[in-house]
Amino acid sequence: xxxRSFLKVGAAAGGSLLIPxxxxxxxxxxxxxxxxxxxxxSLADAAMNAATKAGASYCDVRIGRYLNQFITTRDLNVENIxxxxxxxxxxxxxxxxxxxxxxxxxxxxxxxxxxxxxxVAIAKANAKLQTEPVQLAPxxxxxxxAWATPFKKDWRTVPIKxxxxxxxxxxxxxxxxxxxxxxxMLFQVNQQKYFASTDGSYIDQDMHxxxxxxxxxxxxxxxxxxxxxxxxxxxxxxxxxxxxxxxxNKFKAAGGVTTLYKGAHxxxxxxxxxxxxxxxxxxxxxVEPGKYDLVLSPxxxxxxxxxxxxxxxxxxxxxxxxxxxxxxxxxxxxxWQSKKFKYGSERVNFVADxxxxxxxxxxxxxxxxxxxxxxxxxxxxxxxxxxxxxxxxHVIGEKESHGCSYADSWSSVQFQRMPNVSLQAGKxxxxxDDMIKDVKKGIYILGRGSFSIDQQRxxxxxxGQLYFEIKNGKITNPLExxxxxxxxxxxWNACSALCDERDWRMGGSFFxxxxxxxxxxxxxxxxxxxxxxxxxxxxxxxxxx
Amino acid sequence: MKNLSQEETKRIxxxxxxxxxxxxxxxxxxxxxxGNIRYARNxxxxxxxxxxxxxxxxxxxxxxxxxxxxxxxxxxSLERAVRRAEDLARxxxxxxxxxxxxxxxxxxxxxxxxxxxxxxxxxxxAQVAAYSIENSKKNKLVAAGFFTDTSKFTAIANxxxxxxxxxxxxxxxxxxxxxxxxxGSGWAKRSxxxxxxxxxxxxxxxxxxxxxxxxxxxxxxxxxxTVVLEPAATSDIxxxxxNDFDARQADEGRSFLSKKGGGNRMGEKLFDEQVNVxxxxxxxxxxxxxxxxxxxxxREHQDIIKNGKINAMNYxMYWAKKQGKRAxxxxxxxxxxxxxxxxxxxxxNTKKGVLVTRTWYIRMVDPQSVLLTGLTRDGTFYIENGxxxxxxxxxxxxxxxxxxxxxxxxxxxxEILSGDESDYQLLIPAMRVxxxxxxxxxxxx
Numbered sequence: 008x009x010x011r012s013f014l015k016v017g018a019a020a021g022g023s024l025l026i027p028x029x030x031x032x033x034x035x036x037x038x039x040x041x042x043x044x045x046x047x048x049s050l051a052d053a054a055m056n057a058a059t060k061a062g063a064s065y066c067d068v069r070i071g072r073y074l075n076q077f078i079t080t081r082d083l084n085v086e087n088i089x090x091x092x093x094x095x096x097x098x099x100x101x102x103x104x105x106x107x108x109x110x111x112x113x114x115x116x117x118x119x120x121x122x123x124x125x126x127v128a129i130a131k132a133n134a135k136l137q138t139e140p141v142q143l144a145p146x147x148x149x150x151x152x153a154w155a156t157p158f159k160k161d162w163r164t165v166p167i168k169x170x171x172x173x174x175x176x177x178x179x180x181x182x183x184x185x186x187x188x189x190x191x192m193l194f195q196v197n198q199q200k201y202f203a204s205t206d207g208s209y210i211d212q213d214m215h216x217x218x219x220x221x222x223x224x225x226x227x228x229x230x231x232x233x234x235x236x237x238x239x240x241x242x243x244x245x246x247x248x249x250x251x252x253x254x255x256n257k258f259k260a261a262g263g264v265t266t267l268y269k270g271a272h273x274x275x276x277x278x279x280x281x282x283x284x285x286x287x288x289x290x291x292x293x294v295e296p297g298k299y300d301l302v303l304s305p306x307x308x309x310x311x312x313x314x315x316x317x318x319x320x321x322x323x324x325x326x327x328x329x330x331x332x333x334x335x336x337x338x339x340x341x342x343w344q345s346k347k348f349k350y351g352s353e354r355v356n357f358v359a360d361x362x363x364x365x366x367x368x369x370x371x372x373x374x375x376x377x378x379x380x381x382x383x384x385x386x387x388x389x390x391x392x393x394x395x396x397x398x399x400x401h402v403i404g405e406k407e408s409h410g411c412s413y414a415d416s417w418s419s420v421q422f423q424r425m426p427n428v429s430l431q432a433g434k435x436x437x438x439x440d441d442m443i444k445d446v447k448k449g450i451y452i453l454g455r456g457s458f459s460i461d462q463q464r465x466x467x468x469x470x471g472q473l474y475f476e477i478k479n480g481k482i483t484n485p486l487e488x489x490x491x492x493x494x495x496x497x498x499w500n501a502c503s504a505l506c507d508e509r510d511w512r513m514g515g516s517f518f519x520x521x522x523x524x525x526x527x528x529x530x531x532x533x534x535x536x537x538x539x540x541x542x543x544x545x546x547x548x549x550x551x552x
Numbered sequence: 553m554k555n556l557s558q559e560e561t562k563r564i565x566x567x568x569x570x571x572x573x574x575x576x577x578x579x580x581x582x583x584x585x586x587g588n589i590r591y592a593r594n595x596x597x598x599x600x601x602x603x604x605x606x607x608x609x610x611x612x613x614x615x616x617x618x619x620x621x622x623x624x625x626x627x628x629s630l631e632r633a634v635r636r637a638e639d640l641a642r643x644x645x646x647x648x649x650x651x652x653x654x655x656x657x658x659x660x661x662x663x664x665x666x667x668x669x670x671x672x673x674x675x676x677x678a679q680v681a682a683y684s685i686e687n688s689k690k691n692k693l694v695a696a697g698f699f700t701d702t703s704k705f706t707a708i709a710n711x712x713x714x715x716x717x718x719x720x721x722x723x724x725x726x727x728x729x730x731x732x733x734x735x736g737s738g739w740a741k742r743s744x745x746x747x748x749x750x751x752x753x754x755x756x757x758x759x760x761x762x763x764x765x766x767x768x769x770x771x772x773x774x775x776x777x778t779v780v781l782e783p784a785a786t787s788d789i790x791x792x793x794x795n796d797f798d799a800r801q802a803d804e805g806r807s808f809l810s811k812k813g814g815g816n817r818m819g820e821k822l823f824d825e826q827v828n829v830x831x832x833x834x835x836x837x838x839x840x841x842x843x844x845x846x847x848x849x850x851r852e853h854q855d856i857i858k859n860g861k862i863n864a865m866n867y868x869m870y871w872a873k874k875q876g877k878r879a880x881x882x883x884x885x886x887x888x889x890x891x892x893x894x895x896x897x898x899x900x901n902t903k904k905g906v907l908v909t910r911t912w913y914i915r916m917v918d919p920q921s922v923l924l925t926g927l928t929r930d931g932t933f934y935i936e937n938g939x940x941x942x943x944x945x946x947x948x949x950x951x952x953x954x955x956x957x958x959x960x961x962x963x964x965x966x967e968i969l970s971g972d973e974s975d976y977q978l979l980i981p982a983m984r985v986x987x988x989x990x991x992x993x994x995x996x997x
Binding site: 084085086088089090091092093094095105106107108109110111112125126128129132133135136137138139167187188224226227228229230231232233234235326327328329330331332334335337339418419420422457458459460461462463464465466468470488490492494523524543545547548549550551552 | 694
């Protein structure tokens with residue numbers, strides 16, 4: 008589930024902080040100077056020794072340093088720049104067959120050892136209620152290794168002036184093109200994560216992520232109407248070179264209705280289009296409800312994939328561990344065991360992959376020290392696997408974990424989170440324009456809009472940013488007030504065509520919420536433009552008093 | 553983390569304020585100790601204790617501001633935070649919307665701290681889980697739940713003489729109980745500041761009863777129905793709407809509170825006249841800090857909707873000055889008037905309708921009309937002639953809280969809730985509402 012957690016993330020920095028900052032704002036020399044690996048190893052050893060001595064049969068230690076910068080602009084002003092820095096240690100143990108966890112922000116040998124002892128005490132208290140002991144799939148200790156997100160330009164070294172000027176230029180472009188109001192933001196994340204476990208791993212990782220959402224708003228005061236158009240970029244796991252869009256990173260959507268991006272983003276150009284299109288939405292035709300063939304662009308479809316396939320195939324949900332919050336799943340074990348459950352039509356293939364460069368869930372090792380990998384989830388339309396962590400692998404007969412463990416902070420316990428789950432491209436050559444030629448009555452949808460799905464990932468409703476009517480193989484005019492409703496199995500079985508590899512690209516979610524206490528993770532979902540026949544579309548226009 | 557005393561936080565705040573040569577300085581210091589236990593499949597899955605502190609320092613030279621945060625409180629770290637904030641401020645351009653830090657405020661303490669909650673230990677948490685699990689097992693049901701207790705302190709200070717310190721505690725508990733075959737599900741939620749008011753057994757029994765009653769659900773055609781909404785079913789729906797009570801958004805024409813031709817709808821009757829909503833930091837049921845951490849302005853009792861009319865909106869300090877209004881601290885709680893009637897009484901007065909325990913995954917579809925979509929979950933029942941007749945399958949709804957609060961038939965007793973997706977403490981009643989718009993069926997249980 009995508010949650011509005013960025014508000015919490017921003018607020019965590021505290022207070023009344025409307026800070027326009029130009030220049031090299033973060034004390035970069037500090038941020039670029041990571042904690043010494045040998046010091047982290049000593050801390051980890053102190054925790055593991057204390058845990059083992061207190062009776063733990065297993066212990067892992069995560070030492071985290073999280074550096075975030077959020078820049079918020081409104082129209083021609085920089086509204087807010089928040090720099091957050093948080094460091095600490097989380098210790099997870101197994102004692103008496105049960106888990107225990109404790110974290111501390113005091114990074115001394117004594118403090119981490121005490122946290123380890125606390126974690127063991129908690130595990131022992133939990134063991135009394137345990138029905139079966141935790142069973143960890145084996146993982147081979149990898150010794151002392153390191154992994155880092157590949158990037159060309161480090162966001163921490165880019166002067167804030169340059170970043171703020173890009174956002175302001177985008178806002179100006181949007182307003183010049185017709186928007187009355189513009190907002191643009193830049194989220195920058197650096198996670199320095201050190202993992203050690205009693206299995207013999209000492210893994211040092213350095214992850215970098217970026218997202219630059221924008222919103223153009225057009226207002227017609229005479230009619231009291233307003234409409235928005237959000238940006239069409241996706242969050243990525245790469246360096247600041249993401250904003251150096253070259254001609255090869257740009258291409259036209261079907262019918263030339265707008266410009267789309269792959270591998271890099273032209274924020275200013277996208278903002279200009281957003282301003283123009285927000286204004287056009289004020290007078291767009293309101294959709295006639297009914298059944299339509301939907302042609303869904305990857306910038307839109309990623310969220311439908313995320314909700315209806317990504318979350319539905321999380322093994323912890325299937326087993327009931329999320330029952331109290333995010334829910335369970337309709338994709339139950341018996342469906343998987345039957346080896347014939349038709350999740351989608353035969354052309355539907357989903358792959359889980361933590362290794363795709365630039366994807367948000369791309370890591371070297373997960374938060375249990377398991378190397379990143381790739382595997383099938385849905386093959387030729389049949390459900391063939393789930394997403395598992397070390398303590399779940401045995402449930403589905405796997406000998407090793409899928410490497411799906413993640414914690415959003417040193418202070419959070421790690422648990423099962425989805426890898427990048429992506430729809431594979433069609434095998435025959437097909438462009439979005441070719442796909443539309445076969446559509447008599449349809450709608451072409453681009454961009455992420457509203458989204459909601461039930462607690463078993465079945466009934467859903469999605470909206471988008473841009474809608475275009477398709478009549479007899481041609482895009483005719485823009486539409487408004489569109490949302491489609493379906494259920495997961497019917498929807499994926501209605502998949503009638505996929506564009507080929509040339510059109511495959513990733514969207515992503517930066518703040519995907521799950522768990523109690525709720526944690527956020529980020530994940531990418533790739534797909535080509537894809538067609539679904541006969542989907543129910545509703546009209547969302549309403550009048551209030 | 554040691555929960556710092558008022559004197560200790562004052563000393564740290566004074567030290568930070570003395571370290572800077574900036575024109576103004578704001579300090580926000582907080583720390584928390586949060587315990588939790590999570591269980592599922594009738595066994596504990598995780599439990600833990602999280603402790604942390606946070607210091608944010610904001611300084612300004614003229615209209616140029618900078619901020620730094622840190623989670624260490626030794627003298628060297630304090631100095632580092634101040635110098636880093638000053639460095640940032642010197643690099644900053646002038647902010648045309650800069651507002652000076654407030655002058656001294658009167659913060660009348662609210663009752664937000666309860667020792668019994670602060671004393672909660674791992675054994676207490678384990679016992680909460682045990683109640684749910686044991687009673688569920690006895691009924692051949694499967695429990696999943698989450699209990700969390702927090703004890704924290706917050707201190708704010710600025711160079712204009714503002715200082716505030718308060719401790720607060722809270723307990724949150726949710727439990728979902730499902731039948732072994734997955735055909736029935738019930739849920740309960742409790743949120744209190746004082747653990748003395750929390751009864752895990754009572755809450756678990758509510759979820760158990762709903763789970764047992766919810767099997768054999770029948771399908772009802774989607775459409776417009778009279779609904780009896782338990783307080784938890786409306787908490788997120790209403791929180792969405794109250795997030796939109798921003799005067800600037802309305803004045804600028806991009807809110808449901810915008811007026812045709814310009815301006816906002818202050819004073820207009822938008823809801824049924826039974827609708828009365830206010831905020832009050834000192835309300836004993838949902839007490840919150842007597843200041844708004846974002847602005848350091850004191851909170852006040854404020855009527856937001858009076859007899860169905862818009863009575864107040866939120867003004868930022870900048871927008872208040874521009875519009876000639878007085879800015880006060882933004883609300884931390886939302887309280888809606890109800891009656892003494894139980895949910896059972898609301899059901900008894902319903903000829904045909906749907907009882908909704910809980911709503912789920914609510915998202916904005918159209919901000920122009922505050923059209924929201926979401927689903928029912930964990931206990932949806934058909935009511936006929938004043939009685940629950942049988943469980944029904946869950947629905948997706950597409951409905952606006954503005955329309956909903958216009959279609960109120962009857963209000964029930966308010967309950968304390970914390971919204972899933974909002975930071976408000978809520979005290980809202982059960983309500984019976986006409987013409988609630990269910991647009992499709994969900995097979996999810």
